[in-house]
Amino acid sequence: xxxxxxxxxxxxxxxxxxxxxxxxxxxxxxxxxxxxxxxxxxxxxxxxxxxxxxxxxxxxxxxxxxxxxxxxxxxxxxxxxxxxxxxxxxxxxxxxxxxxxxxxxxxxxxxxxxxxxxxxxxxxxxxxxxxxxxxxxxxxxxxxxxxxxxxxxxxxxxxxxxxxxxxxxxxxxxxxxxxxxxxxxxxxxxxxxxxxxxxxxxxxxxxxxxxxxxxxxxxxxxxxxxxxxxxxxxxxxxxxxxxxxxxxxxxxxxxxxxxxxxxxxxxxxxxxxxxxxxxxxxxxxxxxxxxxxxxxxxxxxxxxxxxxxxxxxxxxxxxxxxxxxxxxxxxxxxxxxxxxxxxxxxxxxxxxxxxxxxxxxxxxxxxxxxxxxxxxxxxxxxxxxxxxxxxxxxxxxxxxxxxxxxxxxxxxxxxxxxxxxxxxxxxxxxxxxxxxxxxxxxxxxxxxxxxxxxxxxxxxxxxxxxxxxxxxxxxxxxxxxxxxxxxxxxxxxxxxxxxxxxxxxxxxxxxxxxxxxxxxxxxxxxxxxxxxxxxxxxxxxxxxxxxxxxxxxxxxxxxxxxxxxxxxxxxxxxxxxxxxxxxxxxxxxxxxxxxxxx
Amino acid sequence: xxxxxxxxxxxxxxxxxxxxxxxxxxxxxxxxxxxxxxxxxxxxxxxxxxxxxxxxxxxxxxxxxxxxxxxxxxxxxxxxxxxxxxxxxxxxxxxxxxxxxxxxxxxxxxxxxxxxxxxxxxxxxxxxxxxxxxxxxxxxxxxxxxxxxxxxxxxxxxxxxxxxxxxxxxxxxxxxxxxxxxxxxxxxxxxxxxxxxxxxxxxxxxxxxxxxxxxxxxxxxxxxxxxxxxxxxxxxxxxxxxxxxxxxxxxxxxxxxxxxxxxxxxxxxxxxxxxxxxxxxxxxxxxxxxxxxxxxxxxxxxxxxxxxxxxxxxxxxxxxxxxxxxxxxxxxxxxxxxxxxxxxxxxxxxxxxxxxxxxxxxxxxxxx
Numbered sequence: 001x002x003x004x005x006x007x008x009x010x011x012x013x014x015x016x017x018x019x020x021x022x023x024x025x026x027x028x029x030x031x032x033x034x035x036x037x038x039x040x041x042x043x044x045x046x047x048x049x050x051x052x053x054x055x056x057x058x059x060x061x062x063x064x065x066x067x068x069x070x071x072x073x074x075x076x077x078x079x080x081x082x083x084x085x086x087x088x089x090x091x092x093x094x095x096x097x098x099x100x101x102x103x104x105x106x107x108x109x110x111x112x113x114x115x116x117x118x119x120x121x122x123x124x125x126x127x128x129x130x131x132x133x134x135x136x137x138x139x140x141x142x143x144x145x146x147x148x149x150x151x152x153x154x155x156x157x158x159x160x161x162x163x164x165x166x167x168x169x170x171x172x173x174x175x176x177x178x179x180x181x182x183x184x185x186x187x188x189x190x191x192x193x194x195x196x197x198x199x200x201x202x203x204x205x206x207x208x209x210x211x212x213x214x215x216x217x218x219x220x221x222x223x224x225x226x227x228x229x230x231x232x233x234x235x236x237x238x239x240x241x242x243x244x245x246x247x248x249x250x251x252x253x254x255x256x257x258x259x260x261x262x263x264x265x266x267x268x269x270x271x272x273x274x275x276x277x278x279x280x281x282x283x284x285x286x287x288x289x290x291x292x293x294x295x296x297x298x299x300x301x302x303x304x305x306x307x308x309x310x311x312x313x314x315x316x317x318x319x320x321x322x323x324x325x326x327x328x329x330x331x332x333x334x335x336x337x338x339x340x341x342x343x344x345x346x347x348x349x350x351x352x353x354x355x356x357x358x359x360x361x362x363x364x365x366x367x368x369x370x371x372x373x374x375x376x377x378x379x380x381x382x383x384x385x386x387x388x389x390x391x392x393x394x395x396x397x398x399x400x401x402x403x404x405x406x407x408x409x410x411x412x413x414x415x416x417x418x419x420x421x422x423x424x425x426x427x428x429x430x431x432x433x434x435x436x437x438x439x440x441x442x443x444x445x446x447x448x449x450x451x452x453x454x455x456x457x458x459x460x461x462x463x464x465x466x467x468x469x470x471x472x473x474x475x476x477x478x479x480x481x482x483x484x485x486x487x488x489x490x491x492x493x494x495x496x497x498x499x500x501x502x503x504x505x506x507x508x509x510x511x512x513x514x515x516x517x518x519x520x521x522x523x524x525x526x527x528x529x530x531x532x533x534x535x536x537x538x539x540x541x542x543x544x545x546x547x548x549x550x551x552x553x554x555x556x557x558x559x560x561x562x563x564x565x566x567x568x569x570x571x572x573x574x575x576x577x578x579x580x581x582x583x584x585x586x587x588x589x590x591x592x593x594x595x596x597x598x
Numbered sequence: 599x600x601x602x603x604x605x606x607x608x609x610x611x612x613x614x615x616x617x618x619x620x621x622x623x624x625x626x627x628x629x630x631x632x633x634x635x636x637x638x639x640x641x642x643x644x645x646x647x648x649x650x651x652x653x654x655x656x657x658x659x660x661x662x663x664x665x666x667x668x669x670x671x672x673x674x675x676x677x678x679x680x681x682x683x684x685x686x687x688x689x690x691x692x693x694x695x696x697x698x699x700x701x702x703x704x705x706x707x708x709x710x711x712x713x714x715x716x717x718x719x720x721x722x723x724x725x726x727x728x729x730x731x732x733x734x735x736x737x738x739x740x741x742x743x744x745x746x747x748x749x750x751x752x753x754x755x756x757x758x759x760x761x762x763x764x765x766x767x768x769x770x771x772x773x774x775x776x777x778x779x780x781x782x783x784x785x786x787x788x789x790x791x792x793x794x795x796x797x798x799x800x801x802x803x804x805x806x807x808x809x810x811x812x813x814x815x816x817x818x819x820x821x822x823x824x825x826x827x828x829x830x831x832x833x834x835x836x837x838x839x840x841x842x843x844x845x846x847x848x849x850x851x852x853x854x855x856x857x858x859x860x861x862x863x864x865x866x867x868x869x870x871x872x873x874x875x876x877x878x879x880x881x882x883x884x885x886x887x888x889x890x891x892x893x894x895x896x897x898x899x900x901x902x903x904x905x906x907x908x909x910x911x912x913x914x915x916x917x918x919x920x921x922x923x924x925x926x927x928x929x930x931x932x933x934x935x936x937x938x939x940x941x942x943x944x945x946x947x948x949x950x951x952x953x954x955x956x957x958x959x960x961x962x963x964x965x966x
Contacts, residue, residue, distance in 0.1 A: 519934075519937055519939060519959055542809050542810060542955060543809065543813070543955050544959040545784075545812070545830075545956070546829075547784045547830055548783055548830060549829070549912060550849055551855050551857060551865065552622075552857070552863045552872075554849065554863075554865070554870075554908075555895060557908065562904075564959070564962035565962045565963075565965050568963065
């Protein structure tokens with residue numbers, strides 16, 4: 001295909017602003033999918049995505065429009081996936097910025113729009129849902145135009161639901177978005193912007209060809225990892241897999257590699273030809289670092305190998321997922337996993353449970369800390385259990401948060417942010433009724449329940465996004481929980497000194513309720529270093545006998561004891577104390593809904 | 599290897615009234631069936647003659663209320679049963695008349711177990727017992743007059759509304775009668791029973807206050823010179839006689855026993871069976887010369903070993919380890935040992951005093 005006839009674009013939209021519906025309509029208007037084969041949100045092919053109304057994995061689909069080849073590269077919409085958005089955007093020259101005519105701009109729209117502008121993409125603004133009775137297309141168009149420094153008349157007004165003006169969107173893409181500008185004659189270079197694993201065909205790479213081109217059966221090589229493979233099949237999605245003999249500069253498509261080793265092909269790497277090797281790889285993505293960490297433990301310790309395999313599989317499609325083995329005294333063998341954010345964590349957990357049929361126990365999430373030990377060395381700590389008892393200095397990650405909210409809720413948002421150790425930055429009116437607030441907040445204060453709190457205190461009207469803003473020194477301490485004198489590593493937490501007493505008391509109270517009485521007194525303590533800040537005792541049972549046992553009920557009594565024994569086996573042993581797994585869960589969950597914790 | 603069971607249990611289910619907390623197989627009324635039932639018992643015994651040893655150690659008539667059975671029928675049964683060194687009959691106090699006491703004695707009964715339960719009238723009402731406190735005292739005197747020198751009293755503690763002072767008073771009243779043997783059971787409110795429906799919430803409220811009642815019972819009876827020889831059983835320390843219940847020791851030492859009557863359980867070698875609890879079906883089968891319907895359970899060696907541990911640890915004597923080692927969980931054993939609940943010698947296990955109060959949990963820890 002002549003590059004001048006190719007357009008590669010993404011759709012940027014807040015959740016529920018109509019991205020998937022617009023994609024469906026584009027497939028229909030271009031006759032890519034016959035109307036009778038159409039189902040809603042066709043591109044969101046994973047169950048998980050469809051249920052949550054969000055997209056996790058970028059995927060590309062090719063449509064034909066008035067002699068042009070248009071490649072729509074799907075992007076995820078959520079705050080956690082800035083990283084994935086950025087890799088989708090690198091494969092494009094343009095982006096549709098879709099805004100709900102009734103809702104206006106949301107915080108995520110802002111974040112992703114800025115990202116697209118930074119990547120040099122041409123933005124085509126679109127106001128959607130003009131068919132809704134409460135729609136205010138003009139108001140929304142002014143907000144978008146102000147954001148882009150554009151003229152409101154250039155903002156398209158459509159209804160993806162009814163199809164009204166969708167053809168104009170395609171025309172605008174052809175007219176406004178630049179065609180790809182790679183060198184078709186140069187040695188081939190293709191950016192891997194996503195990948196998937198197929199049980200029968202191995203690793204499938206989603207690529208944007210920048211320079212040159214590939215043919216089927218050509219020997220190819222990745223430039224960063226040096227992995228060699230043969231292009232078993234080349235093709236594109238339309239929306240099903242459509243094989244072609246070759247892919248050339250400017251095109252978007254897939255390569256079936258036949259690779260079985262999950263780690264041999266990294267998203268962000270450049271693929272070139274073995275015979276005509278490119279000299280330089282394409283600029284890769286910036287290496288994102290996970291900032292939220294949690295321990296994942298199989299409920300049944302026998303499933304540890306399955307958990308390991310499952311994480312390995314997920315990692316293939318999710319470069320941002322980090323994991324390393326963790327051995328907890330309380331919870332046994334598992335993995336300490338790093339995530340981009342809470343939603344990312346939830347999705348990984350759900351996929352592990354749903355796609356891999358694993359039962360998991362997830363510890364309360366914490367952030368990464370930079371700690372200067374007494375000996376002057378700086379180290380990064382991902383697990384409260386590894387936090388040194390004595391530290392010289394501690395730094396915690398901060399975010400620059402961006403909140404858009406109707407003006408009557410500004411007070412509520414400020415109050416919440418103050419409770420969460422936030423520092424006010426900036427406030428501006430987007431319109432007479434809507435305010436954009438920015439705050440510096442410790443990431444630790446938002447990883448648990450910040451978003452839920454924000455939603456409930458603003459009756460769901462607030463939208464929220466954040467960017468990491470580096471590390472800042474904090475007055476943080478490690479609170480340990482001791483059960484029967486033994487520290488329970490899984491319950492240690494790092495917390496601002498001002499919140500330590502309240503949180504320690506809460507943990508100890510909750511544990512006292514959850515731990516059944518034992519054959520001896522069980523002290524439960526919260527401590528900072530060797531100083532106990534809260535203490536409770538689970539009093540010893542004084543009697544536990546089967547009152548009567550005669551000839552008529554020996555079998556029944558034996559079965560009772562066997563049941564009691566089986567119950568004991570399901571408990572986790574902390575020193576001499578038997579703790580039911582549910583106790584850990586209950587305690588891990590009190591993090592949520594409590595302020596000031598990490 | 600065994601030459602038959604040396605312990606015989608005979609179930610007499612008839613009662614004047616079914617008490618709310620009772621979970622035994624009982625039959626209220628049906629006075630017209632007593633004769634047919636005794637016939638059926640004797641027939642079942644006949645059918646099972648080969649299961650019994652030539653000489654019996656113990657016979658135990660339990661219920662129900664055995665002494666509620668029409669006296670001529672009860673005497674006919676006693677006289678037809680094989681002789682044994684210890685013959686026990688359970689009795690409710692209100693049924694014990696001088697005639698009954700003499701008749702039992704005359705028919706070879708050596709031991710009577712009286713269901714006293716409490717001496718507080720209001721608590722007896724909660725338990726729906728027919729007898730009052732004075733019935734218990736009178737019954738003991740009648741039995742003594744008839745020559746009984748081995749009387750056991752049953753007491754229940756943890757009754758809804760029972761204070762610690764009530765408990766102490768009950769123990770004092772029981773001790774005043776100088777019984778050779780006492781059985782003290784914590785009231786069990788079994789889920790789904792009428793009693794639990796009526797009193798479950800009250801009991802849950804009192805649970806903390808009643809937590810030390812077991813300790814009080816043991817302390818008071820031990821102080822009065824009784825031996826706490828089994829979890830819930832005490833006997834007067836006597837240099838002349840061993841006053842433990844020999845029949846029940848048979849269960850706790852995992853000996854074989856034959857049970858006849860409705861709902862009765864038998865354990866012989868690796869087989870255990872329970873007779874149908876339905877009176878009509880039982881009578882019908884035996885009238886036709888057939889054995890009653892039975893629920894069978896086969897006991898393999900590991901089950902029997904676990905039972906030997908569970909039962910043996912109820913006693914105050916060391917549990918011999920021979921033959922039960924494979925039924926023990928090594929980690930559990932060292933755990934309860936380090937908690938000071940069990941003492942181990944080369945060939946036996948003994949629960950410490952605290953271990954005995956927690957015997958159920960300790961056993962659950964110990965079992966493999």
